[in-house]
Amino acid sequence: MTTAKEFLDRVNEVSAAVGWQAGVGAVETAGFIISCLAASPEQIDRFMAEGSELILDGTIAPENGGLTYFASNGELVSPADRRQRMGKQQ
Helix, strand or coil, X not given: CCCHHHHHHHHHHHHHHHHHHHCCCHHHHXXXXXXXXXXXXXXXXXXXXXXXXXXXXXXXXXXXXXXXXXXXXXXXXXXXXXXXXXXXXX
16 A cells, blocks of 8 residues: 555656656646646555656646646646546546
């Protein structure tokens, strides 16, 4: 069983690496990860084992989260609205 500290350490580790590679903030990346894992907690164990692989394979994606975010055009986007526009299940 993963402790809260282990989970937070893993989020920090993955966020720092992905943020650096993508040229974006690690804080924003951490929020993105948390949003998606909160919406799909069954993915937490896989995240702990595979880390950024979940971003690469699309498991962790903007439309799969639960929190609003700013799109590159500055628009505030709801993941549910994005899923609907993409024709995906809620």
